[in-house]
Amino acid sequence: MKIDLYMHEQPKLLASLPTAIGDILSRLSTLAVKPERLVLVGTGSSMNALIAAATALEQATGALVTFKEPEAFLHLPPRPSAAPTLVIAVSQSGRSTSTVEAVRLSVSLGFPTLAIVGDDGSPLAETGADIVLMPIGEELAGPKTKGYTASVLSLLAVASHLGGKPLETSGLEAALDIALAQSDKAAQWLLSTYGIPDYIQVAGQHGHVGSALEASLKIAEITGVPTAGFDIEEALHGHVYGTTDRSLVLIIARDAAEAKVAANLGRALTALGPRLAVCNLSDEPTPYDLAIDWPAVPESWADATWALFPFQWYAWHVARAKGMEQPGMIYPNLGKQLNVKIRPVVV
Numbered sequence: 001m002k003i004d005l006y007m008h009e010q011p012k013l014l015a016s017l018p019t020a021i022g023d024i025l026s027r028l029s030t031l032a033v034k035p036e037r038l039v040l041v042g043t044g045s046s047m048n049a050l051i052a053a054a055t056a057l058e059q060a061t062g063a064l065v066t067f068k069e070p071e072a073f074l075h076l077p078p079r080p081s082a083a084p085t086l087v088i089a090v091s092q093s094g095r096s097t098s099t100v101e102a103v104r105l106s107v108s109l110g111f112p113t114l115a116i117v118g119d120d121g122s123p124l125a126e127t128g129a130d131i132v133l134m135p136i137g138e139e140l141a142g143p144k145t146k147g148y149t150a151s152v153l154s155l156l157a158v159a160s161h162l163g164g165k166p167l168e169t170s171g172l173e174a175a176l177d178i179a180l181a182q183s184d185k186a187a188q189w190l191l192s193t194y195g196i197p198d199y200i201q202v203a204g205q206h207g208h209v210g211s212a213l214e215a216s217l218k219i220a221e222i223t224g225v226p227t228a229g230f231d232i233e234e235a236l237h238g239h240v241y242g243t244t245d246r247s248l249v250l251i252i253a254r255d256a257a258e259a260k261v262a263a264n265l266g267r268a269l270t271a272l273g274p275r276l277a278v279c280n281l282s283d284e285p286t287p288y289d290l291a292i293d294w295p296a297v298p299e300s301w302a303d304a305t306w307a308l309f310p311f312q313w314y315a316w317h318v319a320r321a322k323g324m325e326q327p328g329m330i331y332p333n334l335g336k337q338l339n340v341k342i343r344p345v346v347v
């Protein structure tokens with residue numbers, strides 16, 4: 001497993017992805033009608049991608065959005081309704097057992113069902129759902145990096161298709177190359193300045209709740225350091241109290257108002273001991289900003305895609321500092337024992 005190589009592939013893959021899947025989206029019958037109810041199904045990184053893209057999906061359609069972990073969907077599927085409903089499932093491997101079962105149930109109940117998947121030979125691709133294949137090549141099971149960012153961007157492409165506003169990607173690859181390289185440096189700076197924290201808390205708002213959850217998941221999976229991800233409001237209303245002078249709080253700020261909240265939290269919290277840095281996607285600087293120039297794109301439409309770059313690198317560098325030469329899952333064999341995936345048939 002070579003997470004750093006997968007991370008390096010992201011600028012090129014992401015910049016070409018909306019065009020690469022554009023044709024497929026325009027041919028899918030499930031996307032011919034604007035939904036009034038959207039049910040989003042996935043688990044782990046795939047659920048985080050759904051949360052990260054949900055704001056854009058809601059804005060594009062005006063639909064009421066519901067999130068369902070696959071087991072929750074199986075337990076309580078949506079009731080039939082006169083309101084046009086669209087079920088969107090994401091599974092990069094296409095092998096998460098409960099996601100595959102939930103998609104089968106959704107199809108059998110007659111809901112228009114779209115599945116976004118990274119492997120067209122997987123069981124998910126054979127459920128009868130409309131399939132969008134993410135053309136991102138191999139990423140073996142383990143901590144997802146390009147699979148996550150591509151899932152977010154595929155969902156944003158679905159949102160832009162439903163909203164009738166094409167995604168503008170000119171100049172994106174070069175801008176992402178810069179952001180990725182600067183994210184690597186910013187992650188090294190975080191590590192050399194604050195060492196390995198006893199706890200890492202990540203918070204964001206709106207779609208960036210998904211980014212915060214994914215950032216905390218990635219760091220936990222790869223480094224074994226305790227982490228959590230929250231909505232900024234939840235952090236302010238209590239969770240920042242659960243930090244020590246060896247903890248690191250990472251805030252994702254999407255606009256000027258969020259940057260001001262992050263700066264205020266930084267002043268108040270760092271005076272008490274905990275450390276704080278801001279992944280600042282806005283034009284409002286704070287004293288805690290990671291030094292990253294983000295792509296300038298209209299309406300911040302896709303910043304949930306690349307906001308993960310510094311967190312991916314931070315996980316990688318912390319794992320290396322902990323002695324893992326080639327970082328991967330901190331417990332590489334645990335997944336097999338948990339039976340959460342349909343294993344490929346070996347002939």
Ligand SMILES: O=P(O)(O)OC[C@H]1O[C@](O)(CO)[C@@H](O)[C@@H]1O
Pocket residue numbers: 043044045046090091092093094095096099141142143144335340341
């Ligand atoms: O997107 P998929 O392939 O359904 O995987 C969901 C989750 O399952 C895992 O592969 C663990 O089994 C996670 O890394 C991932 O976030």
